[in-house]
Amino acid sequence: MPELPEVETIKRDLDPLIRGKTITAVTVSRSTVIKEPGVRQFKRLLLNARCRRIFRRGKLLVVELDSAAGRELFLTVHLKMTGQLVIGPADPKSRVSFHLSDGMVLSYNDQRALGELRVVKDWRLLNVVRGMGPEPLSAGFTAEMFARELHGRSTKIKPLLLDQTFIAGIGNIYAAEALFLSKIAPQRKANTLSQSESKRLFKNIRSILEKAIQCRGSSFNNYRDGLGKKGTFTRHFTVYSRKGEPCVCCKEPIRKMTLGGRGTYFCAQCQK
DNA sequence: AATCGTTCCTGATAGC
DNA sequence: TGCTATCAGGAACGAT
Numbered sequence: 001m002p003e004l005p006e007v008e009t010i011k012r013d014l015d016p017l018i019r020g021k022t023i024t025a026v027t028v029s030r031s032t033v034i035k036e037p038g039v040r041q042f043k044r045l046l047l048n049a050r051c052r053r054i055f056r057r058g059k060l061l062v063v064e065l066d067s068a069a070g071r072e073l074f075l076t077v078h079l080k081m082t083g084q085l086v087i088g089p090a091d092p093k094s095r096v097s098f099h100l101s102d103g104m105v106l107s108y109n110d111q112r113a114l115g116e117l118r119v120v121k122d123w124r125l126l127n128v129v130r131g132m133g134p135e136p137l138s139a140g141f142t143a144e145m146f147a148r149e150l151h152g153r154s155t156k157i158k159p160l161l162l163d164q165t166f167i168a169g170i171g172n173i174y175a176a177e178a179l180f181l182s183k184i185a186p187q188r189k190a191n192t193l194s195q196s197e198s199k200r201l202f203k204n205i206r207s208i209l210e211k212a213i214q215c216r217g218s219s220f221n222n223y224r225d226g227l228g229k230k231g232t233f234t235r236h237f238t239v240y241s242r243k244g245e246p247c248v249c250c251k252e253p254i255r256k257m258t259l260g261g262r263g264t265y266f267c268a269q270c271q272k
Numbered sequence: 273a274a275t276c277g278t279t280c281c282t283g284a285t286a287g288c
Numbered sequence: 289t290g291c292t293a294t295c296a297g298g299a300a301c302g303a304t
Contacts, residue, residue: 001297032280059298080298081281112281114298128299155274164299172297221284221296261276262297 002079003059004136004169005212006223006231010085011056013226014106017087018051018063022101030095033110036118045073045119046098058132058168061085062123074123076116077108082221083115084108086228111222133167136205147198150190157193158186159260161205170205173218173240176265178205180239185271186264187257211236239265 002010026043028034034042048068055062063075077085087106090097094107096117108117123129134141146167153160160166161175170178179186181204184197193201217223217231220241225231238248242265243256252269 003298078298081296082283110281111283112296114281116299153273159275162298263295 001081001171001173001221002083002217002223003171003174004056005174005209005215005233006217006225007056007059007061007079007169008213009216009231010226011054011061014085014087015054017104017226018100018106019053020051021104022048022050023065023098024048024101025097025099027097027099028095030110030113033095033108033113033115033117035116036120042117042119046075049073051100057123057129058135058164059171060123060126060128072121074118074120076118076120076123076126078116078128079110080112080114080116082111084110084222084224084228085226086224087226088228109224128164131165133163133165135168136170136209143199143202146202147193147195150193150198153190155190156186156259157184157188157190157201158264159262160190162260162262167205169209172262172264173220173237174205174208174212176240177238178208180267180271181208183271185268186259186266239267241265 023046026046028039031039045067049065052064052066059078061077065073065075067073085108087104090105091107091109093109095110095113096108098106100106120126158175158179161170178201182201184201212218212233215231215233216225218233219230220234223231239254242254244253247254247267247270250269252267254265255268257264
């Protein structure tokens with residue numbers, strides 16, 4: 001599932017390739033992924049629009065455009081579980097295709113069609129963006145801020161890390177990996193973490209996200225980067241999807257439980 | 273505020 | 289072997 005490192009990789013791949021390009025055609029084969037406005041309007045607004053840049057906020061991709069009418073527009077893409085945004089030759093499996101002025105095609109692929117595409121005047125007004133928590137890798141977000149926020153919460157730490165209004169961009173894989181690296185049990189209440197545990201978790205969230213970005217993401221199921229290639233962080237998983245396999249640290253079998261409705265992998269021996 | 277269930281969706285797979 | 293029920297989960301939403 002695309003989380004911050006995967007979405008960041010896509011953003012970095014696509015940005016230099018779409019800058020200044022004009023959208024010459026939009027084809028839609030699965031209209032339900034287009035959430036706003038209607039499909040006709042969606043196509044009309046994007047036709048002959050010019051791409052300025054693409055950026056990321058949390059797990060959301062945002063393409064900044066100048067419309068044919070000279071207005072500022074934003075195409076937002078949330079990949080959810082199986083979404084892919086890939087530039088290259090036309091892809092017959094795509095749900096939505098954006099044909100570009102240089103002959104390349106930006107394809108939105110999505111096996112399960114849970115993703116969401118929008119064209120909006122102001123991306124900051126989207127529900128998913130309003131109230132979104134801090135970017136874990138931004139310089140303005142400090143270990144002290146993180147510790148203070150944890151202190152005020154009585155909810156379990158692992159579901160809290162998945163809460164996008166608490167911190168942006170972390171999903172099921174990196175929450176599990178960061179907690180293992182920090183030796184913190186996923187069911188611990190956030191406000192029971194000591195200062196040193198909070199600080200350790202903060203640092204490890206950053207290091208795991210940075211390392212995953214270096215690896216161009218985790219292709220656990222069907223994630224692909226902006227050029228259609230797999231990421232390699234999957235081979236660095238310590239707990240995620242490793243139920244029954246020996247812990248890399250103590251050899252105890254990795255366990256799986258459900259927390260907040262999500263599969264949660266952990267080592268009962270190492271994580272306290 | 274925290275927690276739970278429901279919805280969306282389709283391919284992989286566990287279990288009979 | 290072959291079928292079917294279950295599972296995977298990001299996020300919004302409503303109920304408790």
